[in-house]
Amino acid sequence: MNARAIDILTNLAGNRIEQEEKARKALADEAGDMAKGLGRSTIRKAMEAVADAMPYRLLMEDQESDSPAEAFLQLHKSLTR
Known part of the structure; x- marks a missing residue:
């Protein structure tokens, strides 16, 4: 993932x-x-703030994996569950 996308998601x-x-x-x-x-x-x-922040919290937790693509796949899996 490029640095700009990471900066945007982090912000x-x-x-x-x-x-x-x-x-x-x-x-x-x-x-x-x-x-x-x-x-x-x-x-x-x-409740709305928690729901709004949840995908970002999950992404930040899953970002520890080696691959950004894997982090997004894990996020997708978690949110669709």
Whole structure:
């Protein structure tokens, strides 16, 4: 895989994972405030952020293989399962 594609995927992964972490933190903060109810929109945002970040997390984990093509095949297999 060429360096530009790796840079693009790394940036996308970083952005999606960062958004996921922010959404999870917001959910945890809201859940921890007993004076305030847990809002559906906060739960939905966290779920959407997790779903959005999942393929990138899987790709980053599978990227440890020797072949980039193998990493994409493993990602495809994981997502279609």
